[in-house]
Amino acid sequence: MQQRSADRLARILDAGAVLLDETGYEQLSTRAVADRAGVPIGSVYRFFPNKRALVDALAERNLEVYAQRVAARLAPIPEREWRAAIDAVLDEYLAMKRSVPGFALVDFGPPVPAAGPLDADANLLVAGRLTELVSGHLGRGRDGAASDAVLLRTVLVCVQAADALLQLAFRADPAGDPDLIAETRVLLRAYLSQILE
Secondary structure (H helix, E strand, O other), rough: HHHHHHHHHHHHHHHHHHHHHHHHHOOOHHHHHHHHHHOOOHHHHOOOOOOHHHHHHHHHHHHHHHHHHHHHHOOOOOOHHHHHHHHHHHHHHHHHHHHHOHHHHOOOOOOOOOOOOEEEEEEEEHHHHHHHEEEEEEEOOOHHHHHHHHHHHHHHHHHHHHHHHEEEEEEEHOOOOOHHHHHHHHHHHHHHHHOOO
């Protein structure tokens, strides 16, 4: 019974992601999601009271998938090669932006701000997860809470800056403007070198 419920939830989220790419957020409807997922509308409402809640869940799922994929990319990279680690983090984001349904519009937060804590904290959530992954991979975090706080703040600045630059890159070119992506990479490496070298 639980597996069937989990499968139904995954189908609903998958349908919502595909429809986001096809119609955008404003045109997304729970009825269309139910039809695309092949489930009764009541099944959608069982999990999500409205499309905003569905998109929030999709954003949370995206973050989990991203963290898993980043961890897999980091695994073969030697501990002290921080530039390669940062490239892996950025490259996975770009890969998901280009290939994962709904990710281009939603990534880790809804495309339309609302007065909720998830919106204000989406980049903080991403920065927290990336700090865990990167610090664990690079052998950081052993110096205590002060260094953890510095790393988190530094990664948060990088996430905010990269978010703005990559939004610009994907507005300029649906595949991501390569020059703007290259500039984003330069910026991240230069800023992170302060604490990682």
